[in-house]
Structures are given as structure tokens and as C-alpha cells.
Amino acid sequence: MSDRNRNQLPNNLPQLQNLIKRDPQSYIEEFLQQYRHYESNLQIFQLKPTQHSKNLAELVMFFCQVSQCYPKELAGYPQQLIDLLQRHSTVLDPDMRMTFCKGLILLRNKGLIEPTSLLELFFELLRCQDKLLRKMLYHHLVNDIKRINKKHKDNRVNTTLQNFMYTMLRESNVAAGKMSLDVMIELYRKNIWRDAKTVNVIVTACFSKITKIVVAALKFFLGTNAEEDDDSDSDSDDDAPNQRTLMMAQRVNKKTRKRQRKTQKALKVLKKDKKKKKAVSFNFSALHLIHDPQDFAEKLFRQLESSNERFEVKLMMMNLVSRLVGIHELFLFNFYPFLQRFVQPHQREVTKILLFAAQSTHQLVPPDIIETLVRTIVNNFVTERNSNDVMAVGLNAVREICSRCPLAMGADLLQDLVQYKSYRNKAVVSAARSLISLFRGINPEMLHKKDRGKPTEHSREIRAKEYGELVAQDFIPGAEVLKDQTGEEENEDSEESDSDDSEGGWHDVVHSSDEETEGKEDEESNPAESLTAEEKKARATAISQTRLLTQQDFKDIKVHQLSKQLEGSKSNKRGTKRKHVEIDDEKSGEVLSLNRIEGINSRPRHDKEARLATVMAGREGRKKYGSKKGRMNPNASTTNKEKKKKKPFMMVKQKIGVRVKTKRSFRDKQIALRDSLLKKQKRH
Incomplete structure (x- = not known):
């Protein structure tokens, strides 16, 4: 390079940066000159940190770009920037603070800064009232922690940062606490910090004094399910x-x-x-x-009782408490009387409250407590003074509660609710029939004989459980339908002997029709069909204990168990409506869907706008007057009815009057005769 161009380098930092990256040792003097210039500008800036310094900002980015070329000379440079931000973080000029953070991110990407110190600094900088800075730091924090844990989990860094975030959530700064919580939730969603410690740190955010943090934590627990987890894995x-x-x-x-x-x-x-x-x-x-879900639910319920938040936040708290109680089968007896205060048809979001009541019930709750809740729902909803939709919603809620706690329903109350199966509204009838079908499967003895339905093998096996009763079986129900392993081994041995004998002997030729008939006979023959109940139990026990079951075996067992619900018992076996059994592989999730409560099988009455819309839709594609179909043959002659429309009115006026008189009903003739007689009487 010529001397003239070399003298211009101090004023052209991009060119000097390019040359230093190509040959660092040849431009060491120019680099040191710029470093002395940087130190003098830094001293001036520290006297007035609130002012913007363009020269210092350019020099900071210049040294961050060439830092890997002079590691010894710039050994203390990253710590200088960190100390500068820690000392003047809140009073710095926003552009200068953004420049320093970008420089530190650049140094971190080159591996010149340890992640712990820099990430802790960035979490502290979240307190700054700078939205653009917080957004940039948020993305860097998530991506950097993701990069650290990409190949293997760095437990030391993760533990340090989680402890630091725990302290950030307890501070009074709204922006810092909310952003820290968002970082943890995003890392959990991306399957990076998917451990118990992260979840339990987020648990503490539910008891924050800041409403935004509480709402974000509640949404995390209410919105994280298996479907979102699958999506998060694909986006990770x-x-x-x-x-x-x-x-x-x-x-x-x-x-x-x-x-x-x-x-x-x-x-x-x-x-x-x-x-x-x-x-x-x-x-x-x-x-x-x-x-500790029990302690978490109790604390959250106490916070709900004394909360002054808006109603939407209270609903989220109710939802989370109900999920905790239902999933972990907790005991929170005061929660059910609390819900009873809101179980009114005029209550806002009452269907969600009914959903929470159903979610919070399980078989270990004493039936007396749930029975009070069920009677409150019946008295407030299932009465004829309410609308049909309200009655259907109440019956649906009772059905969902009884499906989780069957002992909460009394025999007298059930008989009263069953009477709605012949109600005048279809939605109420459907809800009542769904309640009947529920008790047919869990306790048919509570229903009248006419409501139990056709007796099946499955209904004979049903036995109502007492409170707290657990059935521990030593066999797989329905395993008697499988074949014995010894029989399969004998068949295999016989096939092997046949193959050995067939090497030098005759070959049996089997017709395809014979194979089809034999296959049908094998399918129709069921080894457990002619056994008694004790023999079936002994056979199922023997099969369960002597062989390993495959997925196909479990599928056959499931088909057999479902067929018991369709086929009649031996004493009353006239035939079946359905011979084909479809297996529903979809399992109901741990969280109850709102459609189970709001699902009403009725078509709402159309209003005027809806009826007008259907009328206008029917007029599309046709002329202004006349029918859609038109004439089959446009050249054919017109009918008499069409000819009458074209005649002058005075020509058809008399015929219209005669036709009206001839088509009068007997009642119309009586009225006309009465009027004429009265008219004549007035004249005389």
C-alpha cells in the first residue's frame, strides 16, 4: 500500500477493518493508534454518559469486529463494555446503549465472553425503559441459551441462570419480570429448559404482585398441552x-x-x-x-378468594385450580361451595364455570360434597322456567360430573332427570338420553328396567364401585378371546412335519373356494364363545400369565370387549343391529373440552337477516321473475295459465269472482250468509 493511502486509514475505519482481518500483523501500529483514540474518547464519554458520541460508537464496533485478530491487546476490552453498562445502564443514551449491547453480542458470538456474566448483565438490562433494546435482548437470550444446550445440557449455566431469573421475578420492575418469564416460557416451549425446576420457577410467578406476570404464568399452565408440545418440537x-x-x-x-x-x-x-x-x-x-401440586392449589385458591383482579383473571385461576384438582386428584373441599355461588344461568361465562366444576371432580372426592353441587346445578338450570338451551347445558354438566364421580347422583334425582327424555325440545331430549347412556355403562341398576336398554354381555359384567374402591385384576379382561400359545406351537410343529413329509410324498391341492370357506370358519369360530364366566376368567388368567401380548393381540381384545356392548346375551339373543365393530383410537385428554358442556343438538331459529340471506341465495342464477327451471322446450306453445296472465284484467275480472265463490269453504259460506242476513235485517 502506498504511503498516501496508508495515511488515510485512520479516517477510514471500514477499510482498515478489512485490511486488519486479512493481515493483522502488518497493521498493528494503526490498530494501536485507534485504540489510544478509543481510550481518550471513552474518558470524555464517562464524564457525560447521557450524551451521544458518534466517534466512540464507531470505534466500539470497529474493535468488536477485529477483536479476534488481537486477543492479547484486547483482553480486557469486553470487561470494559460490561462495566460501562453495569455502571451507567439506566442513564446511558439509548443509541449508545444499543451499540454497546450489539458489540457484546458480537463478541459473544465469537466466543470471547463467558455466557454466564453476559446473560446476567442482559437480564439486568431488561429493566431499562427501551422497548427495542428489550426485544433485541430477548431474542439473543433465547438463541444463546439454545446454542449453549444444543449438543448437550450445560447444567452449570442453566442452574445459574434459573436462580437469577427467580430473583428477577420477585422484583418490582414490571418489564424485567415479564421479559424474564417470557424467556423461560419460550425456552420451555422450544424443549430447551423442559425440566421440573423451570416449571416450579414459573409456579412462583403465579403469586406475583404484578398482574401481567400472573396472567402470563397462568396462560402457560393453561395453554401447554400435548398438541402445542408437538408443534413446539417441530419449531425448535x-x-x-x-x-x-x-x-x-x-x-x-x-x-x-x-x-x-x-x-x-x-x-x-x-x-x-x-x-x-x-x-x-x-x-x-x-x-x-x-x-407439590396440593400446596400450589391451596395457595392459588386462597389468592383467588381474596383477589380483586378483573373477572377474566379470576376465571383463569378457577381453571388452573380445577385442572390441578382433577389431574392430581387433590382434596380441596372449599372449592366446590365457591363455585356454587357462580352457578346461575345469568352469570357471565357460566358454561366455563360448569366446565371447571366438572374438571375438579374425581372419584376420591366424598360424594356428599359433589351431590350438593349437582343439586344446585339441577335446581338452577334444569327447570322448565328456563330456556331449552339452559336446560340442555345443565344436563350436560351433570353428565360430565357424574362420569367422574358416579356416586354423586342419587336414585331419586336420576329418575327425575331421566323423565326429560320425552321433553318437547330436541336438545333437552338428547342431553337426557346421554345421561341415561352414561349410567347404562357405570351403574344400570339405578335406572328403571325400561331405561336400561337391551341386556348384553357387557351390561351383565358391570358392577358399581363403592367409594374409594379399587379393582386390582391379575389378568387382562377379554384375553380369553386369544388363542393359546401351545396350540400355535402345535400348529407350527404340524406344519413342519407336513413339510418334511411332503419332500418325497404326495402334494395336496387345495381349491381357492375351500380356502375361503375355511378362513371364514376360522374367523367366525371364537374359542371363548361357549365358556362360562368362571372358565373365561381362568382362560384369560392363563393367557395373561403365560405369553407376551402384541399390539395385534390388544387390538383383538379391544374388538372383543366392544362387541360385548353390541351383542345380546345368550338368554335374549335375537340379533344385532351392527355386526361390524369400529375401534376409536382417539383417547380423551386429561383436560375437558368446552364442547362437552355447550354441545347442544338443536338448530337455532333463523332471524330475519338469516332468512333473507337464504332467499337471496336462492334467487341467484335466475331471472327477476319466474321459476328456476324454465321451459323444457322453449319452442313449445304456452299454457292456458300463461295466456291468462297476458289478457286484460277486465276480461278475466268476472271469472275470478266466480272462481273465488266456488272455492269457498263451508265456514266461509256460513259467515257470508250470516252477514247478508244481518244486512237485510238492518234494512227492514
Whole structure:
């Protein structure tokens, strides 16, 4: 480089930066000159940190870019920036503070700063009243912690940061606490900090004095389920190329065989990675990772009772308490009388409150407590003074509560509710019938004989459980339908002997029709069909204890158990309505859906706007007057009715009057005769 260009380098930092990265040792003097210039500007800036210094900002970014070229000379440079931000974080000029943070992020990406000290500093900077800065720090915190735990979990860094976040949540600063909580929730969603400690730190946020933090923590526990976890696993690897980007690159770039082979290979690798991720993913709900759910539910319920928050926040607290009680089968007896105060048809969001009442019931709650709640719902909802929809919602809520705690329903109350099966409204009838079908499956003895339905083998096996009763079986119910393993081994041995004998002997030729009939006979023959109840139990016990069951075996058992609900008993076996049994593989989740309460099988009456909309939709595609169909033959002659429409009115006026008189009903003739007689009487 010429001397002239070399003298211009101090004023051209981008060019000097480019040259230093290419050959650091040749430009050591220029670098030291800029470093002395930086120190003098830094001393001036520390006297007035609230002012913006353009020269210092450019020098800071310059040294962050070339820091890897002079590690000895810039050994203390990162700590200088950290001390500067710690000392003047709240009073710094926003642009200068943003520049210092960007420089530290650049140094961290190059591996020149330890993650613990920098991340703690950034968590402290979340207190600053700078929205753009907080947004940038949030993304860096999430991405940096994700990068640290990408190959293996760094427990030391994770523990330090979690403890620091715990202290941040307890501070009075709203922005810092909320942003710290958002970072933890995002890391949990991305499957990075998916451990019990993270969840229990978020538990403490539910008792914060700041409403925003409480709402964010409640939404985390209420919104984290298996479906969102599956989505989070797919979104956790943001940097990896997906199928859409690969196909777009193939479409845009030049079409060659080599590029096409590369794309196909990349798609295969991507497909394998997806299979691996699905196989290794363990989706646990956050509610299962809480250390002491009983204590958490009690504290949250006390906070709910004394809370002055708006009604939406109280609903979220009710929802979380009900889920905790239902999932962990907790004892919180004061919660049910608390809900009874809100169980009124005019109450806002009453269907959600009924949902919480159903979620919080389980078989270990004393039936007397739940029976009071059920009677309150029946008295307030299932009465004829209410609308049909209100009655249906009340019956649905009673059904969901009784499905979790059957002993809460008394025989007299059940008989009263069953009478609504012949009500005048379809929605109420459907809700009452669903209640009948529920008790047919759990305790048919509480119903009248006419409401128990057709007796089946399944209904004969049903026995109502007492309070706190657990049935510990030593066999798999329905395993008697499987074949014995000894019989299968004998069949295999016989096949082997036949194959040995067939080497030098005759070969039996079997017709295809014979195979079909034999296959049908094998399908129809059931080894457990002619056994008694004791023999079935002994056979199921023997099979369960002597062999390992496969997935197909469990599927056959499930088909057999479902067929018991469809087929009649031996004493009353006239036939079945359905011979084909469909297996529903979808399992109901641990959280109750609101559709179970609000699901009303009735069509609402159309208002005027809806009826007008259907009328206008029917007029589309036709003329202004006349029918849609039109004439089959446009050249055919017109009918007499159409000809009458074209005649002058005076020509058809007399015929219209005669036709009206002839088509009068007997009642109309009576009225006309009475009027004419009265008229004549007045004249005389």
C-alpha cells in the first residue's frame, strides 16, 4: 500500500477493518493508534454518559469486529463494555446503549465472553425503559441459551441462570419480570429448559404482585398441552431447512440432474430426521412437573378468594385450580361451595364455570360434597322456567360430573332427570338420553328396567364401585378371546412335519373356494364363545400369565370387549343391529373440552337477516321473475295459465269472482250468509 493511502486509514475505519482481518500483523501500529483514540474518547464519554458520541460508537464496533485478530491487546476490552453498562445502564443514551449491547453480542458470538456474566448483565438490562433494546435482548437470550444446550445440557449455566431469573421475578420492575418469564416460557416451549425446576420457577410467578406476570404464568399452565408440545418440537430447530425451502430452491434454481439428486437426497435426510424426532420426543404437560401440586392449589385458591383482579383473571385461576384438582386428584373441599355461588344461568361465562366444576371432580372426592353441587346445578338450570338451551347445558354438566364421580347422583334425582327424555325440545331430549347412556355403562341398576336398554354381555359384567374402591385384576379382561400359545406351537410343529413329509410324498391341492370357506370358519369360530364366566376368567388368567401380548393381540381384545356392548346375551339373543365393530383410537385428554358442556343438538331459529340471506341465495342464477327451471322446450306453445296472465284484467275480472265463490269453504259460506242476513235485517 502506498504511503498516501496508508495515511488515510485512520479516517477510514471500514477499510482498515478489512485490511486488519486479512493481515493483522502488518497493521498493528494503526490498530494501536485507534485504540489510544478509543481510550481518550471513552474518558470524555464517562464524564457525560447521557450524551451521544458518534466517534466512540464507531470505534466500539470497529474493535468488536477485529477483536479476534488481537486477543492479547484486547483482553480486557469486553470487561470494559460490561462495566460501562453495569455502571451507567439506566442513564446511558439509548443509541449508545444499543451499540454497546450489539458489540457484546458480537463478541459473544465469537466466543470471547463467558455466557454466564453476559446473560446476567442482559437480564439486568431488561429493566431499562427501551422497548427495542428489550426485544433485541430477548431474542439473543433465547438463541444463546439454545446454542449453549444444543449438543448437550450445560447444567452449570442453566442452574445459574434459573436462580437469577427467580430473583428477577420477585422484583418490582414490571418489564424485567415479564421479559424474564417470557424467556423461560419460550425456552420451555422450544424443549430447551423442559425440566421440573423451570416449571416450579414459573409456579412462583403465579403469586406475583404484578398482574401481567400472573396472567402470563397462568396462560402457560393453561395453554401447554400435548398438541402445542408437538408443534413446539417441530419449531425448535429453526435453522434447519424444511421441505418448503428445498422445493422452492429446486423450482427457482437451474434445473440440472445433479441439483435434482441433491434435493431428493436432502428430502430423504429431512424425512429421517423427522422420524427420529418423533421417536425421541417425550411430551409431558407442565402440570405433571410441579413438586407439590396440593400446596400450589391451596395457595392459588386462597389468592383467588381474596383477589380483586378483573373477572377474566379470576376465571383463569378457577381453571388452573380445577385442572390441578382433577389431574392430581387433590382434596380441596372449599372449592366446590365457591363455585356454587357462580352457578346461575345469568352469570357471565357460566358454561366455563360448569366446565371447571366438572374438571375438579374425581372419584376420591366424598360424594356428599359433589351431590350438593349437582343439586344446585339441577335446581338452577334444569327447570322448565328456563330456556331449552339452559336446560340442555345443565344436563350436560351433570353428565360430565357424574362420569367422574358416579356416586354423586342419587336414585331419586336420576329418575327425575331421566323423565326429560320425552321433553318437547330436541336438545333437552338428547342431553337426557346421554345421561341415561352414561349410567347404562357405570351403574344400570339405578335406572328403571325400561331405561336400561337391551341386556348384553357387557351390561351383565358391570358392577358399581363403592367409594374409594379399587379393582386390582391379575389378568387382562377379554384375553380369553386369544388363542393359546401351545396350540400355535402345535400348529407350527404340524406344519413342519407336513413339510418334511411332503419332500418325497404326495402334494395336496387345495381349491381357492375351500380356502375361503375355511378362513371364514376360522374367523367366525371364537374359542371363548361357549365358556362360562368362571372358565373365561381362568382362560384369560392363563393367557395373561403365560405369553407376551402384541399390539395385534390388544387390538383383538379391544374388538372383543366392544362387541360385548353390541351383542345380546345368550338368554335374549335375537340379533344385532351392527355386526361390524369400529375401534376409536382417539383417547380423551386429561383436560375437558368446552364442547362437552355447550354441545347442544338443536338448530337455532333463523332471524330475519338469516332468512333473507337464504332467499337471496336462492334467487341467484335466475331471472327477476319466474321459476328456476324454465321451459323444457322453449319452442313449445304456452299454457292456458300463461295466456291468462297476458289478457286484460277486465276480461278475466268476472271469472275470478266466480272462481273465488266456488272455492269457498263451508265456514266461509256460513259467515257470508250470516252477514247478508244481518244486512237485510238492518234494512227492514
